[in-house]
Amino acid sequence: MALKVELKPRERIIIGQVVIRNDEQRTRFFIEGDAPILREKDILTAATADSPAKKIYFAIQLMYLVQDPTHQHEIFFGLVRDFLAAAPSALPYVHEINNRILSGELYKALKAAKKLIAYEAELIEHAKRV
Incomplete structure (x- = not known):
């Protein structure tokens, strides 16, 4: 089952060893597979x-x-x-x-x-x- 992640504008998330920064709009995506994930509030x-x-x-x-x-x-x-x-x-x-x-x-x-x-x-x- 995929993990659904919603990011606020300009919010960051770490997936594996990569930092992803959202653009100016709210975004939703699904992560399939096993990787360490940390939302900006937890970093x-x-x-x-x-x-x-x-x-x-x-x-x-x-x-x-x-x-x-x-x-x-x-x-x-x-x-x-x-x-x-x-x-x-x-x-x-x-x-x-x-x-x-x-x-x-x-x-x-x-x-x-x-x-x-x-x-x-x-x-x-x-x-x-x-």
């Missing part, structure tokens, strides 16, 4: 990965797009180790991410990393109030 760049949790997401994103997690393992595990040293309460989030990576579900690992980013934001907000 982080090195510049926008400006927090520890976002850096973890970025490392997973690179694993997903290249479809070989081993190239980012050392970086990913270093980031996770530092994150957990600072926020041990994040272990359940990291555990879910690790399980997804180990089972080859890199897209689901990205979704789990979004939860980690949200949790990090909660921790920061809480620290500001205290």
